[in-house]
Amino acid sequence: MSEAATAIGAGATAAGLAPAISIRGVTQRFGAVGAAQGVLALDDISLDIAPGEFVCLLGPSGCGKSTLLNIIGGLFKPTSGEVTVAGKRVDGAPRPDEIAFVFQESTLFPWYTIIENFRIALKFQGVPKSERDDLAMDALKAVGMGGFARHYPTQLSVGMRQRVNMARGICVRTNILLMDEPFAALDEQSRMVLGEDLSTLLAKTGKTIVFVTHSLAEAVFLSDRIVVMTARPGRVKTIVNVNERHPRAPDFMLEPRFGEMRNELFALLRDEIRRAMALQRDADGGGA
Amino acid sequence: MTGAFAQRSIQIAFLGVVGGAWWLLTSSHAVSPLFLPPPEAVYTAVSRLVVAAPFWSAVGVTLATIAKAYGIAVVAGVFAGWLVTRSKFWTEVFEPIIAGLFTIPITLFFPMFILFFGIGAGSKVAYGAVYGFFPIALNTIAGLGRADERYLRAARSMGASSLETFRHVLLPSAFPVLVTGLRVGFFICFASVLGGEALSSIAGVGRNIALAAELMDSARMYAWIVVVICFAVSLNFVMTSIENRATASEAARR
Numbered sequence: 044m045s046e047a048a049t050a051i052g053a054g055a056t057a058a059g060l061a062p063a064i065s066i067r068g069v070t071q072r073f074g075a076v077g078a079a080q081g082v083l084a085l086d087d088i089s090l091d092i093a094p095g096e097f098v099c100l101l102g103p104s105g106c107g108k109s110t111l112l113n114i115i116g117g118l119f120k121p122t123s124g125e126v127t128v129a130g131k132r133v134d135g136a137p138r139p140d141e142i143a144f145v146f147q148e149s150t151l152f153p154w155y156t157i158i159e160n161f162r163i164a165l166k167f168q169g170v171p172k173s174e175r176d177d178l179a180m181d182a183l184k185a186v187g188m189g190g191f192a193r194h195y196p197t198q199l200s201v202g203m204r205q206r207v208n209m210a211r212g213i214c215v216r217t218n219i220l221l222m223d224e225p226f227a228a229l230d231e232q233s234r235m236v237l238g239e240d241l242s243t244l245l246a247k248t249g250k251t252i253v254f255v256t257h258s259l260a261e262a263v264f265l266s267d268r269i270v271v272m273t274a275r276p277g278r279v280k281t282i283v284n285v286n287e288r289h290p291r292a293p294d295f296m297l298e299p300r301f302g303e304m305r306n307e308l309f310a311l312l313r314d315e316i317r318r319a320m321a322l323q324r325d326a327d328g329g330g331a
Numbered sequence: 332m333t334g335a336f337a338q339r340s341i342q343i344a345f346l347g348v349v350g351g352a353w354w355l356l357t358s359s360h361a362v363s364p365l366f367l368p369p370p371e372a373v374y375t376a377v378s379r380l381v382v383a384a385p386f387w388s389a390v391g392v393t394l395a396t397i398a399k400a401y402g403i404a405v406v407a408g409v410f411a412g413w414l415v416t417r418s419k420f421w422t423e424v425f426e427p428i429i430a431g432l433f434t435i436p437i438t439l440f441f442p443m444f445i446l447f448f449g450i451g452a453g454s455k456v457a458y459g460a461v462y463g464f465f466p467i468a469l470n471t472i473a474g475l476g477r478a479d480e481r482y483l484r485a486a487r488s489m490g491a492s493s494l495e496t497f498r499h500v501l502l503p504s505a506f507p508v509l510v511t512g513l514r515v516g517f518f519i520c521f522a523s524v525l526g527g528e529a530l531s532s533i534a535g536v537g538r539n540i541a542l543a544a545e546l547m548d549s550a551r552m553y554a555w556i557v558v559v560i561c562f563a564v565s566l567n568f569v570m571t572s573i574e575n576r577a578t579a580s581e582a583a584r585r
Contacts, residue, residue, distance in 0.1 A: 116488060118484065118487065118488060137487055137488050137489075137490060138490075139488070139489050139490025140490070142488075143488070143489075144485070144488040144489075146481065146484070146485060148481060150481050150482060150484075150485035152482060152499070152500065152503070154503035154504070154506075155499075155503075163499050164489050166495070167486065167489040167490050167491040167495060167499075168489060168490055169490070215489070
């Protein structure tokens with residue numbers, strides 16, 4: 044399996060581009076080796092992601108997708124292995140100049156208005172004061188939220204909030220955007236619309252994206268490559284290529300190959316989901 | 332609306348009953364005027380008191396002492412709270428220690444303050460600052476401890492320094508709890524300074540109250556107490572409205 048991953052990663056580099064993100068043998072263990080509570084979350088993950096590529100991490104719950112994302116972003120240090128971003132090793136320290144995060148729940152600060160939230164993110168990033176307002180307003184207008192700059196986050200609906208949250212991640216000047224199930228809290232319809240907007244926005248910015256999701260349709264609709272992961276311990280099971288140019292129109296979902304890819308992914312995941320459920324049952328049974 | 336009106340009426344009626352009882356007790360000579368002078372005698376004493384120059388110098392000394400003591404308590408309390416909450420480990424070590432120390436009646440150590448800092452304003456500043464420190468530190472710990480992990484992680488991923496994280500994430504999320512601590516700390520500080528002055532000092536409002544009592548000039552003593560009550564009530568009004576605004580604006584955003 045990991046041979047397949049390396050082969051495709053090598054393909055991206057063979058195309059003449061140095062990878063934007065290079066993951067080498069990343070293993071994450073929680074708890075001590077051999078301890079009863081010790082859990083091997085990620086097992087020897089290797090993957091290269093080309094600049095401008097949109098990669099989805101897809102897998103059953105608890106397979107370590109979010110853990111891998113946090114390791115790439117430097118929010119924590121892996122047990123072994125290394126991640127290189129823009130030629131520099133990420134060593135458990137965030138790199139706000141290169142990497143931005145969009146988290147599962149809205150992380151807009153409730154005590155600031157929308158525009159203040161953007162200003163503060165840009166300030167943390169070290170963007171000069173004079174440029175902050177223009178960048179923020181451009182990003183808000185790009186997602187159709189220009190009229191809500193002076194609102195507090197709680198005055199917006201969940202969908203609007205996540206739209207703004209996404210815009211904040213895109214607005215900071217990083218080459219890499221890591222998204223941890225950003226649409227998980229939304230209903231199916233809002234997800235589709237937001238996904239479509241994301242595809243349009245990203246085609247303009249040329250950012251490299253790593254996106255964690257549970258949704259098969261979302262993965263196919265958005266990604267260039269889908270990394271299917273196994274149940275715990277998380278390994279790369281296989282990688283599926285989606286050959287469709289960005290920005291993608293909703294019509295793409297109506298094409299027969301969209302459905303075929305979705306079914307293919309489901310077939311790949313079904314066994315893993317059953318295994319993950321069995322693991323969960325054993326763990327619960329053992330604990331009782 | 333009518334509920335608030337009824338409540339306010341009852342509060343005013345209560346004050347009326349207290350005042351009426353005072354008048355009745357003194358005019359019927361049920362209580363010696365030495366212990367409780369009649370309201371009109373206290374009123375005369377107040378009007379004579381506030382026009383005299385020593386009054387304002389005593390008020391000035393006490394206000395300056397309270398300001399210094401409270402200033403020290405706020406800076407030290409917030410700083411200690413911030414220092415302790417930097418890690419969960421140190422929070423769990425120090426929170427019970429600070430809470431435990433707060434239960435000790437620091438009044439017992441008042442003679443030590445006089446020994447160390449003298450009989451002047453210095454000992455009252457130190458005494459008020461020590462007493463005011465505890466509620467402020469404890470509420471700072473409680474406030475900073477309730478900051479949401481999500482926001483801290485987001486700030487870290489955006490490259491916020493620890494000072495920026497404090498200013499833009501920890502402080503705003505702690506604010507409503509912190510303000511309560513600042514209010515409670517203020518009144519403890521206020522009471523400690525006046526109490527300290529009454530126990531042992533050379534100047535200030537507390538000293539004048541103790542002096543009037545020693546000279547058995549009870550009308551004058553009550554006049555000073557009325558001044559202190561007026562001062563405390565108006566300050567409480569200001570502090571409570573600040574606190575209400577902080578909590579109301581938070582509630583509106585939740």
